[in-house]
Structures are given as structure tokens and as C-alpha cells.
Amino acid sequence: MTATDPALTALAQGWCALSLLHGKIESHIEHALQAKHDLSVREYSLLDVLSRQHDGEGGHLQMKQVADAVVLSQSATTRLVTRLEDRGLLERYLCPTDRRGIYTNVTKAGLKLVGEARPTNDAALREALDEASLRPELAPLVRVVESGTLLSV
Numbered sequence: 001m002t003a004t005d006p007a008l009t010a011l012a013q014g015w016c017a018l019s020l021l022h023g024k025i026e027s028h029i030e031h032a033l034q035a036k037h038d039l040s041v042r043e044y045s046l047l048d049v050l051s052r053q054h055d056g057e058g059g060h061l062q063m064k065q066v067a068d069a070v071v072l073s074q075s076a077t078t079r080l081v082t083r084l085e086d087r088g089l090l091e092r093y094l095c096p097t098d099r100r101g102i103y104t105n106v107t108k109a110g111l112k113l114v115g116e117a118r119p120t121n122d123a124a125l126r127e128a129l130d131e132a133s134l135r136p137e138l139a140p141l142v143r144v145v146e147s148g149t150l151l152s153v
Helices: 004-035 043-053 062-068 074-086 107-132 139-147
Strands: 090-094 100-108
Touching: 004 043, 004 107, 004 139, 043 062, 043 074, 043 090, 043 100, 043 107, 062 074, 062 100, 062 139, 074 090, 100 107
Parallel strands: none
Antiparallel strands: 090 100
16 A cells, blocks of 8 residues: 555545544533533543442442543543542542552532533533534534444444
């Protein structure tokens, strides 16, 4: 394959479209969350993931699992947890069965905030997808996102 190979060109165009769609969605949600709840997309994502933990078997996530879920490095996730902990939205505690493990829970204030922010996030996502669907190069990707078929990958 050469640099001008049509398959490579199509691949690059597809990647650019996907990157553009992601950027537009993230920017739109970021603006809405900041304006209404003083939260970044990353902060909201972390609170959302942690708010879905439960006390049953495998219900609490270790920091590596949290980092994977919010698509950040472990060090960036730890810094984010610290910022939210400083705001009183998260708290850390030692794993009762493995004293080396540290878990993070959402506080009552954090649960309240993520509950208030969830409709804002969802509405901003819907708005961003609606806007993107009007662009011919993004419409097919929007349809894939809306179909939920990415969840089965």
C-alpha cells in the first residue's frame, strides 16, 4: 500500500470524521456541564462511573478499572479523584479484604450533583448528535452511535 492508496485515504477520512464527531460532542457537553454544574466532562464521567458501584461481589472498582472506564491514565485519574475529593464529592477508603487496595465512593453531595448533572449531560449529548447528524460526513457515525451497536463490540 502506498500513501495515496484509496483504502488508506478512506481509513484516514473515517478516522478524521470519528475524531471530529467526538470533539464536537465532548465540547458541547463540556460547555453545558460547566455552565450549569461547574463540572468538566471528565469530572462528570468519573462521578457517573463511581455512582454506579454497588456493595455486591465485584461492585467496587479499583483505580485501574476506574481509569479504564473514564479513558484516562491512572495518574490522571488519581489527580481527578483528588480534586473531586477536595470538593467533598468523593471519598477514599481501604479495601476491607486487601489493605493494599484503595476504593473510591461518591459522597452524598457527589451523588446529588451527578444526579442533577445527568439530565444536562444527556440533553447536551442529544443536541450534539442532532447537530452532527446534519453534516453528511458525520451522519453515518451518528447513526451508529444512536443504534447502540458499538456496545456489542
